[in-house]
Amino acid sequence: AQSVTQLDSQVPVFEEAPVELRCNYSSSVSVYLFWYVQYPNQGLQLLLKYLSGSTLVKGINGFEAEFNKSQTSFHLRKPSVHISDTAEYFCAVSVSGGYQKVTFGIGTKLQVIP
Amino acid sequence: EPEVTQTPSHQVTQMGQEVILRCVPISNHLYFYWYRQILGQKVEFLVSFYNNEISEKSEIFDDQFSVERPDGSNFTLKIRSTKLEDSAMYFCASSAEGVRHGYTFGSGTRLTVV
Numbered sequence: 001a002q003s004v005t006q007l008d009s010q011v012p013v014f015e016e017a018p019v020e021l022r023c024n025y026s027s028s029v030s031v032y033l034f035w036y037v038q039y040p041n042q043g044l045q046l047l048l049k050y051l052s053g054s055t056l057v058k059g060i061n062g063f064e065a066e067f068n069k070s071q072t073s074f075h076l077r078k079p080s081v082h083i084s085d086t087a088e089y090f091c092a093v094s095v096s097g098g099y100q101k102v103t104f105g106i107g108t109k110l111q112v113i114p
Numbered sequence: 115e116p117e118v119t120q121t122p123s124h125q126v127t128q129m130g131q132e133v134i135l136r137c138v139p140i141s142n143h144l145y146f147y148w149y150r151q152i153l154g155q156k157v158e159f160l161v162s163f164y165n166n167e168i169s170e171k172s173e174i175f176d177d178q179f180s181v182e183r184p185d186g187s188n189f190t191l192k193i194r195s196t197k198l199e200d201s202a203m204y205f206c207a208s209s210a211e212g213v214r215h216g217y218t219f220g221s222g223t224r225l226t227v228v
Contacts, residue, residue: 041221
């Protein structure tokens with residue numbers, strides 16, 4: 001079975017500062033990795049995904065993530081955050097292929113301070 | 115941009131009552147899912163549905179739960195006899211070609227069992 005660990009439950013950061021949200025996964029087979037964002041009172045929105053190939057993945061809203069197989073990590077980064085980035089961010093993993101379910105981490109609340 | 119629509123946004127029900135949560139997935143999507151998020155906990159997989167049948171279900175998805183796609187557009191989750199511990203946010207999601215394309219989530223239905 002796959003699992004995801006998000007190491008920080010809350011991350012406060014000042015506006016225009018860089019941020020990194022950490023995610024580690026566990027799986028014995030090849031995986032897909034995702035980051036989703038949830039704004040207040042909304043559903044989850046796909047930020048970016050890693051399927052294969054280049055380990056640096058760029059997503060929407062200026063976010064990027066790097067897949068590191070040796071460290072089983074998929075950390076999310078943004079060089080300069082904006083107030084509108086305040087949200088909850090979920091790392092997720094799936095076995096590669098088909099209609100496989102996605103297993104989510106517990107989420108990291110990003111609070112951008114003006 | 116196409117959306118997954120869930121109704122109602124909030125439902126309060128008495129313990130032991132049946133509830134039906136409704137979802138309208140994106141029209142050309144083929145894979146459908148229900149997830150739930152108990153307050154303060156992880157987003158948990160309940161069930162996936164493809165080609166008019168359940169393709170996978172979690173151990174949470176016991177005999178009290180059922181899903182249906184009655185008319186080719188709606189996708190419903192029924193809980194036959196609600197328990198207090200069923201109180202959660204329930205998210206519907208759909209996908210065009212399985213997990214590698216990511217899911218599109220609805221905004222959720224907050225179910226409160228009293």
